[in-house]
Amino acid sequence: MSVLVLVEHTNGAFRKKSLEAVQYAANIAKQMGTTATAVATGNIDNATLATLGQYGAQKVLHTTDSRLENFNSRAYTKVMLAAAQKENAKVIIGLHDTVGKAVSPRIAARLNAGLVSGAVSYPDLSKGFVVKKNVFSGKAFAYVNITSDVKVITLMPNTFPVVKGDGSATVENLDVAFEDRDFSIKVKEVTKTSGTIVLSEAELVVSGGRGMKGPENWHVLEDLAKELGAATACSRPVADSHWRPHNEHVGQTGGTIRPNLYIAVGISGAIQHLAGVNGSKTIVVINKDAEAPFFKAADYGVLGDAMEIVPQLTAAVKRFKANH
């Protein structure tokens, strides 16, 4: 018996959310009196893989095949199923991202295992196997009990702080018998948005709404984001007006994020927008309308003109950084 976790890496370096997933798997394993095994694919060296021990993995299974470089749900599922069989996995963890959302349902369907997508808690084993997740796009939580023998979970990134410990994982090769049809999707072109912080993983987010008046004013938000090391986001009207790319749209019909800090500038706070961001730990609202509903959902509020306040906030952050 074991807990299995799929880890992602970019050019041989782990993403923070993958370390979070490993730690999550290790803690579940501890709850169940067993151990966690991480599964990695592609080009990454053994020394790096062994560092997953610092986050609680006892073992790492590594499958190398040049065709695994581009993510492909069929081939990755095959890797995970081979690992699950080898380790007699009872719980299989992935991330609630574009990789996990494609692989975990396939694993669950194949193993006839119940799935919780977007978990925000550890399973409560005293009541069965009950996991908390966001529903209604963050307007509420549901507690889901998985009743099957094998359980599959995708973890919402940024749910738990990542704590680095001691330890080193053993690394083993995992041979998987692929067929050509596992790689029947041809990747024609890959465009990476390099250099920017990925919104879904960002700990700090600066977001703008219609109150910003137009795309030409976005530089003040970008300056603040740069000073903070934050990602930028926007509300739906902004994306619909093509002021910003649609992948920055957060809200009920856009992305759901849960950063440590969400700074909302010129966003009134419609219920659909709040649904996508109310998992944020701290919310700052800057708006010139004292009646904006967003103030009710905020921790800190500033009343006034964004074009004046945001540059002052950027300057204050700069001063703070100089002194800390």
Add this chain to the structure above:
Amino acid sequence: MKILVCICPVPDTTTKIAFSDNNTTFNTQGVTFIINPYDEWYALVRALELKEAGVATAVHMITVGKADAEPTIRKALALGGDEAVRIDTDSNDTYMVAAQIAEYAKAGNYDLVLCGKESIDYNNGSVGAMIAELLDMNFLGFASKIDVAGTTVTVNREIEGGEETDECSLPVVISCQKGVAEARIPNMRGIMAARTRPLKVVAPAAIAPLSAIVGYEMPPAKSGVKMIAADNMDELVALLHSEAKVI
């Protein structure tokens, strides 16, 4: 080429969510149900476009739900499509829903199965990939552009930290998001026609759910906003550091 579009009825986006029976049941009283926006705006409209362009020969839509799902699927029929199917069972378990659709799709020999990237009620985003596994098909998630030429599908889709253009042969399951198509408004002719378009009710296959929702909870209310003077951003930064501990 036959297309099957998965349709999920969801509460209107403006719905104030409430629960009853000691927080174990979603209270649907006074709630307006709509077609899940990702299913309607993107998956269904793109399917209709492919039919209008002569690429698809038939567009069928499918939902898993009890009779109260019918008004929603009628709304879908008002936009177009040849027929709709309702699998007559209630479930919030993703596997149950996906397995019911997969059973139906298998018998219907569909070349392309389209769904939204997730439903805005339970936010699982799992049905598409599960159907793909159950039908042993490829799955392309988070598409923002779908083109079909002959038996080849070309898709632009979101990947971790970027975008990818992929090509594969039919059959395939694709989950759709913004960019795939533009929302349409049903016209009177469509609404009238929807009444006569066939809506088949099919008995569910014998499939057991693998999970169950045992309770709901509302997010904790914020304790109240602390207002900071517009000319005192140093104070805001200090509070974010020492009180909120986020920077």
